[in-house]
Amino acid sequence: MEPGFQAIVDCMIEAGWTRGEVMRSLRRLIAADNMTHKGNAKVEAELAIARAMIRAGKAT
Template identity: 90%
Template sequence: MINAPRHERDYPDREIDFQEAMESGFQVIVDCMLEAGWRRGEVMRSLRRLIAADNMTQKENAKVEAELAIARAMIRARK
């Protein structure tokens, strides 16, 4: 069962609560993969790769956002 956040607005431990709520979901995924015949090492490696891919995507998105901000500032400066 996934627990709901304590309240809708941000609070100091919200990220920790979110991580705890996700743990059970990841455990279900791992259990299903193991039951299907995948080895634990393969499952964990794949999860790590998914996390790494997400981290890279976030970094690339941040770069693009920074480049867009610079381009917008340059356009405003020309006006």
């Protein structure tokens, strides 16, 4: 496990979280991270298209 995640899990367990609560929270964190990556990829693709259009002289 990544050291950062391990530190988070350790703190959650010290705070009295159950294993199930920890796992649910980690799944949500991973899902949010995946959604962020997907959103960033979409924006990067849109920017690449816009830059290509500007270079081609077809900017609107």
